[in-house]
Amino acid sequence: AQSVTQLDSQVPVFEEAPVELRCNYSSSVSVYLFWYVQYPNQGLQLLLKYLSGSTLVKSINGFEAEFNKSQTSFHLRKPSVHISDTAEYFCAVTRGSTLGRLYFGRGTQLTVWP
């Protein structure tokens, strides 16, 4: 079975500070890894994903995540956050099979203060 653990339910930070949102997964098979973001009253939007190749993946708005197979982690980082980054962030995995079933973590609420 797959499970995704997001260790922090809430992360408050000040504007322009760095942030790391942690994600660990457990799986006996190969997985693909995703970070989705959910702004208030909106659906989930893909932030970035790791399928294969370089273990460091980046989004267009400055976030990056590194796949670490030995530690089964896919932590999300940003060197300098903005107030507009305030949202709920979900880590998710799919199995390396044909069905695109997403297994989500419980989410981390990132709140950026001025």
Added chain:
Amino acid sequence: GVTQSPTHLIKTRGQQVTLRCSSQSGHNTVSWYQQALGQGPQFIFQYYREEENGRGNFPPRFSGLQFPNDSSELNVNALELDDSALYLCASSPSGGSTDTQYFGPGTRLTVL
């Protein structure tokens, strides 16, 4: 993009409800997820070319339909209080595990 209707819905225990979703054009796969308060979304089922293609740990009173015109429905019979949640639909090009799923804004269901 993906749209869902209605935005909010209030029902009483034992009633039936139908939620609707319009997929992104050209996508032939739709998945439905239930997001309880404070939790991550849980997979209900996936439809590919109008047939159920996989199901999560939800009872048979949760059923769905997918139509040729990029629309789909989630039906829930005999509503229970624990069915109160945000219901999300997501469409993708082929439903594969590497696909990006595009989510709608959700329908907030409250069961009293």
